[in-house]
Amino acid sequence: MRLWMIGCGNMAGAMLRRWIASGVVLAEDVHVVNRGNRDLPLGVVQSRDLPDADTPDLVILGVKPQQLDEVAERYAARVSAAPVIVSMLAGVDAAALGSRFPGPEPVVVMPNLPVEIGQGVVAIHAPDASEAARARVDALMAPLGLVRWFDDAAGFEAAGALSGTGPAFLFRFIDALAAAGEAMGLAPDDAAAVAKVTASGAAAMAAASERSPSALADAVASPGGMTREGLNVLDDQSALNALLTRTLEAAIHRGREMAAERRRN
Numbered sequence: 001m002r003l004w005m006i007g008c009g010n011m012a013g014a015m016l017r018r019w020i021a022s023g024v025v026l027a028e029d030v031h032v033v034n035r036g037n038r039d040l041p042l043g044v045v046q047s048r049d050l051p052d053a054d055t056p057d058l059v060i061l062g063v064k065p066q067q068l069d070e071v072a073e074r075y076a077a078r079v080s081a082a083p084v085i086v087s088m089l090a091g092v093d094a095a096a097l098g099s100r101f102p103g104p105e106p107v108v109v110m111p112n113l114p115v116e117i118g119q120g121v122v123a124i125h126a127p128d129a130s131e132a133a134r135a136r137v138d139a140l141m142a143p144l145g146l147v148r149w150f151d152d153a154a155g156f157e158a159a160g161a162l163s164g165t166g167p168a169f170l171f172r173f174i175d176a177l178a179a180a181g182e183a184m185g186l187a188p189d190d191a192a193a194v195a196k197v198t199a200s201g202a203a204a205m206a207a208a209s210e211r212s213p214s215a216l217a218d219a220v221a222s223p224g225g226m227t228r229e230g231l232n233v234l235d236d237q238s239a240l241n242a243l244l245t246r247t248l249e250a251a252i253h254r255g256r257e258m259a260a261e262r263r264r265n
C-alpha cells in the first residue's frame, strides 16, 4: 500500500513502525512530510514537501490539530485525487476534515501509542465511508491491535478518549505504584522495576484471561488478607472509579473544545 504521511511524529511514527514491521506497508512505498527529520524506519523518505509522484492509495494526517489549516492550505489540491484521507488529529471530525480536503473520502481515527507493538487500539469513525474505503483502512489498521469502527459519534468520542489518552493514565498509575513503594522504603530503581513488571504482568493476564479484571482482583485478595485491606482504600466511596471518571471527562471536555476550535462557521 502506498502512503503519503503529512506529519509523522510520536503517534504516526508508532503506526508506521508497526506497519513496516508487520509487512503491510513497504518502507519504499511511504513518503513522509515533516518539519524536520524524525527517527523513522530505514527506507522511508522524509522531506519538506510532497513528491511529484503518482497519487498514493492513502494519505495519512499526523500533524497537531492546530496545524490542520496550514497543511490543508498547502496540500489539499495535491491530495485531492487520493481515494482516502485518514486523520488521527484529536478534535477533528469527518466534516472538518472533508471540508478542508475535498476529494478523498474522510476517515477519522483515534489510535494509541501501543500500536507500535501491535497491542494498541484504533477507534475509527467514518459513517459515510464506502465499502472500498473501509476495506482499505481495515487492511492497514489490522496489524496495530484492536480495531473498532464506531458509526455513532458519541461512541467514537468515548472510545477514542479512553484508548487514546488511556496509556498516559496507566503510565501515571505505574509511577504512582512505584512512588508508593518508595514511600514504604524501597530504593527508586527497585520500586520502578517492581512496579513496571507488576503492571505488565497483570495487564497481560487481564488481556489473556477469561476471568474479568474484578474476578482476578478477587483471586489476588485472600479473605482477611493484605490485598483486601488495600482494595478497601481504592474502593472506598468508589474513589478510584470517581477519579478516573473525572479524568476521562476532563479529556473529553478538552476534545470538544478542540473540535469547536476547528469548526467552521
Ligand SMILES: NC(=O)C1=CN([C@@H]2O[C@H](COP(=O)(O)OP(=O)(O)OC[C@H]3O[C@@H](n4cnc5c(N)ncnc54)[C@H](O)[C@@H]3O)[C@@H](O)[C@H]2O)C=CC1
Pocket (backbone or CB within 6 Å): 006, 007, 008, 009, 010, 011, 012, 013, 033, 034, 035, 036, 038, 062, 063, 064, 065, 067, 070, 071, 088, 089, 090, 110, 111, 112, 113, 164, 165
Ligand atoms: N500522541 C498520542 O498518543 C496521540 C496523538 N494523536 C494525534 O496525533 C497527532 C500528532 O501528535 P504527536 O505525534 O504526539 O505529535 P508530534 O509533534 O510528535 O508529531 C507531529 C509531526 O508533525 C510534523 N509537522 C508539523 N507541522 C507540519 C507541517 N506544516 N507540515 C508537515 N509536517 C508537519 C512535525 O514535524 C512532527 O513530526 C495530533 O493531532 C494528536 O491529536 C492521536 C492519538 C494519540
Ligand SMILES: O=C(O)[C@@H]1CCC=N1
Pocket (backbone or CB within 6 Å): 090, 164, 165
Ligand atoms: O493529548 C492529545 O490531545 C492526544 C489525543 C489523544 C492522545 N493524545
